[in-house]
Amino acid sequence: MWVTKMPRKSKSKSKSKKKKMSDDKKTLTDWISGKWIENIRKIRPPKKAKKLKLPENVHVVQELSAQELHKKIHELTRKLTKDILTKGEVNFEIPTRSAGNVIYDEVNDLLLLGNKTFTRSLLSLRSARESAMTMRVLELIHYLIEENIHATKREVYYNDPALFKEQSNSDSIIEDIAALMATPRDSLHVVAAAKGAVIGRLKFKEGGDEIDCTKQGTGGKSITPFIDTITDIESDAEFILIVEKDAAFLRLAEDRFYNKYPSIIVTGKGQPDIATRMFVKKLQRELRLPVLGFVDSDPYGMKILLVYSIGSKRLSYETMFLATPDIKWLGVLPSDLDKYNIPKSARLKMTPADIKTGKLLLKEPFIARRKKWARELSLMVQTKTKAEIQALASHGFRFLTQEYLPQKLETADWI
Amino acid sequence: MWVTKMPRKSKSKSKSKKKKMSDDKKTLTDWISGKWIENIRKIRPPKKAKKLKLPENVHVVQELSAQELHKKIHELTRKLTKDILTKGEVNFEIPTRSAGNVIYDEVNDLLLLGNKTFTRSLLSLRSARESAMTMRVLELIHYLIEENIHATKREVYYNDPALFKEQSNSDSIIEDIAALMATPRDSLHVVAAAKGAVIGRLKFKEGGDEIDCTKQGTGGKSITPFIDTITDIESDAEFILIVEKDAAFLRLAEDRFYNKYPSIIVTGKGQPDIATRMFVKKLQRELRLPVLGFVDSDPYGMKILLVYSIGSKRLSYETMFLATPDIKWLGVLPSDLDKYNIPKSARLKMTPADIKTGKLLLKEPFIARRKKWARELSLMVQTKTKAEIQALASHGFRFLTQEYLPQKLETADWI
Structure with missing residues (x-):
């Protein structure tokens, strides 16, 4: 379905282009109705608002x-x-x-x-x-x-x-x-060192080299800390998917998920470093795409989402450049465990430290403001149950790419 | 100089080729005499010995x-x-x-x-x-x-x-x-997750995608954990350089060191994971190239070299597939600190734990067998002084790529 979509105009004052990639292959599949593309487009960030008249001396x-x-x-x-x-x-x-x-x-x-x-x-x-x-x-x-x-x-x-x-x-x-x-x-x-990786429907230049992220095998492209050397960003993706863990990234890469659901997949391999956060922000800023987060269903996974979304707690000069506003929490939602029949044996008991962290997070203004996040987090703390992304493998290795994510996208099941 | 070198025949029974890359650029520089290439070729691993007649039931x-x-x-x-x-x-x-x-x-x-x-x-x-x-x-x-x-x-x-x-x-x-x-x-x-990266004069296929490691910007290519999907390895490099730290990897990548000294540069970003070690072993096995190690001048850096060389201490079924035999210790050697006039302020005092680790390492048979390694390690423990790779920046950001490494290679200053 994505081959017929309307091209989006690129952001003004940006070198990036959102154009049709030359090497596209039609990858229509029967088991996808295409509802997901409507869902995703509804949460596209607005084109940039006009600049405000700035107060003096600012x-x-x-x-x-x-x-x-x-x-x-x-x-x-x-x-x-x-x-x-x-x-x-x-x-x-x-x-x-x-x-x-x-x-x-x-x-x-x-x-x-x-x-x-x-x-x-x-x-x-x-x-x-x-x-x-x-x-x-x-x-x-x-x-x-x-x-x-x-x-x-x-x-x-x-x-x-x-x-x-x-x-x-x-x-x-x-x-x-x-x-x-x-x-x-x-x-x-x-700059600071980096450990993130990217794969998917994305092309850019890095230090003059043309990088095609559809042709990066399964390991993907290492994200450079020299973010300013990244230019000429092009993509026909519909969304950016942030993945907490390398294992899920590899599953998505091996199944070429990004060709079925035109997307850009980024992993920080755990807690994301500064370069990975700047990279995601730069992609969102230039391409104006929705960003979905896919993390473990535990307080640590939630913290990772928050680091991408609002930076570290200390609102410093530096961290404010790194926040990607309005990330949607795609999964693993605490309510997914019942909804997708994750067997009890694949769920984990939260430790007292987990529960304490969860309760502290519930008091954060950022969580309180997002009522649906707070509701899911409350459910987690009440049931004292957490689960890793890999718990989805209890329905088979490919449940993630062939059923879970498609259904989430088809039903706009993010918050 | 490397454009005129004799092509090496590839290892038998291997899909890999050591052929001339099509996009070579001549990158001769005046400040390199070319002695290094003789030095490096002297330590090339032998072509594979003939298979022994195996004992029965083995x-x-x-x-x-x-x-x-x-x-x-x-x-x-x-x-x-x-x-x-x-x-x-x-x-x-x-x-x-x-x-x-x-x-x-x-x-x-x-x-x-x-x-x-x-x-x-x-x-x-x-x-x-x-x-x-x-x-x-x-x-x-x-x-x-x-x-x-x-x-x-x-x-x-x-x-x-x-x-x-x-x-x-x-x-x-x-x-x-x-x-x-x-x-x-x-x-x-x-497989296990991976965090390593590679850049340099290397091409291969990964899951069918052609990867050209001369065109990977500064971040390099993320090493896939699916090492068996890597095929058709080609290279005109003279050696493989293992770098402990991302920062040094980035400096080498940004200066395109691998074009001046045709090489393949790999980093495990600290302690190398299994995939990175398998990758290095696979490269050495297929390309039959010398492997040089470049780590911090401290017991931890030495341990990283050992993990690549002999695997973890427990000689398990698994780790024996991961060892890259005969890695040369290129630097930072404890004796380099005086030889290259690293200022006192850029050297660090070893902690009691460092000294203890150093002394324990000296007792290891693997170290004892390599007399030159033992001598350097003794010097480190005696002077109670360690130094990071980045200490070389005390002579300027590019001292590493423009003076230190060239001189090391020109004078065969590895052990």
């Missing part, structure tokens, strides 16, 4: 190209040099990264930085060391940008361990510079 | 195709059925998996199974449950083979949790059946 935090950042660094250094010559002092005015000064506009998916700043003076005894470190990190980032390469936080630290003394010092300075440049950290070419 | 454990295994399962079940009808009893004769009955022939890289067996009778009260589980697992494996799909151990367990009760029971039966069929576990299509 800056939009946005990704910068290497060229833009390079220019900004040079402007800053010119200003600093001029200050030395004319005023005889060098001050950094760095926006504070506290919650009060960072506003997330959920409707427009924008991060705004207020006008609260603090001063770091090279001539003050108190902040001379911080200023020296700031200059040093700025120099290192300038090098990364000029060479067009990337580095981890740890490598930045090791470039001058005698100066930084502890990695936490260079890490903190890196975030300061990100705020100073009003850009997320990865635009500074400073 | 079976070679070998990979089986789905077709071969399918045939063996049918033969076994026919025999069992016949036994019921003629003898009125059903006995499994299962080779014992104890060290005494499993011999590893290092010269020929062969695993041999002796003629010690134990009997599992369906009619004995003592082993009726084990026999029932054996039949059930055999049935599940038969299904996997017929459908040509793969599953994890956990999924096998969940197919009948009421029967197996604990996953350790189904796991043990799976290993029994592997021994019964004289084949490694992955030939049964039962």
Whole structure:
């Protein structure tokens, strides 16, 4: 059915295209009525709302190209040099990264930085060391940008361990510079290691190489931490499916589920790292597709969904770039266990720690706001029963791809 | 220089080819004299020795195709059925998996199974449950083979949790059946999850998809746990480089190190999982290339090298399929810290636990046998100093790819 669907126009101001892939194969199957495609399209995120008129003295935090950042660094250094010559002092005015000064506009998916700043003076005894470190990190980032390469936080630290003394010092300075440049950290070419994988109806360029995720065997493509090197995203998928576990990812990959239900399948292999979360966010932002989450039916699985959805609990400058809004919980829902007749022997008793975590989650405003999530979580805590994704194999190895997921999609059974 | 090298003939009885890749680009650089290529070729593993005449009653454990295994399962079940009808009893004769009955022939890289067996009778009260589980697992494996799909151990367990009760029971039966069929576990299509990645001068097919590892951006290709689906391995690389950490892998990938020094770069992202170890072994077996290890200069890094080289300490039926013999320790050698002037501030003090682990390792026969490894490890323990791979960044982000590794290769500075 997906071969006849209407092409969607790509998001404005984006290099990505949602076009027909050249190597499509018709994979119609008799056992799918096609109701799912209506269901999925109903939950497509809206095309981006128009930009609000911003209040004064508020800056939009946005990704910068290497060229833009390079220019900004040079402007800053010119200003600093001029200050030395004319005023005889060098001050950094760095926006504070506290919650009060960072506003997330959920409707427009924008991060705004207020006008609260603090001063770091090279001539003050108190902040001379911080200023020296700031200059040093700025120099290192300038090098990364000029060479067009990337580095981890740890490598930045090791470039001058005698100066930084502890990695936490260079890490903190890196975030300061990100705020100073009003850009997320990865635009500074400073990244973290990644362990996620992707497969499905998706093509993109990565460092110039063309990657076709329909031709990645069963292991999929390793997600690069250099998210800014990913360009020219193309897809004819209808949705993005986040899978908690590698085993389920492999089952979906081996059965080429993504060709029957045109989709992009991502796994963070457990707790997702920063790169995997940025990757999912970038896909959703560029392709404007619904995102469905498929995790174990236990508090840990729910936490993984939350990490993708709202980031870690601490609403920091950094994590706000990583949240993918409006993820739907597809499964395994606690109510699925009865609905799909998962045998008692395949269900697990929750530990006291599980139950405690579940009860704490129920008190979170984010859960309370989503009444259906709260209801399912309550059911889990009340029945003191959890289950892994693999418990679905109690109906056979392919129950997952041939019955469970099709039925979930056909009946819009997500919350 | 590598564009003019002599093509190597592929290993006999292998589908792999070592041929010229069609998309080669000449990447000669002035700062490399080319001595490294002589060095590397000196440590190439010998072409496979001729098979020894095997002693009687010894079976070679070998990979089986789905077709071969399918045939063996049918033969076994026919025999069992016949036994019921003629003898009125059903006995499994299962080779014992104890060290005494499993011999590893290092010269020929062969695993041999002796003629010690134990009997599992369906009619004995003592082993009726084990026999029932054996039949059930055999049935599940038969299904996997017929459908040509793969599953994890956990999924096998969940197919009948009421029967197996604990996953350790189904796991043990799976290993029994592997021994019964004289084949490694992955030939049964039962696999474990994987987190490794590969990049470099390597092409192969994975589940029919053509994978070109020179075109995998910076993240590389995720290694599939379904190693048996990897076929048609081609490479013009001179060596395989195992890298402990993702950060170093990314630096090598971003600088396309593998084009300057034709190589295949693999990372297990820390402690390597079974699939990554099988993948490295398969590459070495098919391509007959030297394998160099690049890990942190600490006891944990050394342990990672050992896991690739000899498997985990327990010499089990399973781990013997995973060992890659004769890995060279390229770096970071404890003596490199002075040789490459790594500043004191980039070196770390070993913890008491580190020192204890180091001393225990020195007592291992495997270390004692490799005198140069023992000497380096002694130096580490004596100086109580360790260092991470990233400490090389104290000479700049690209010191690793532009100076350290080239010099190591040029001077054959591995042990």
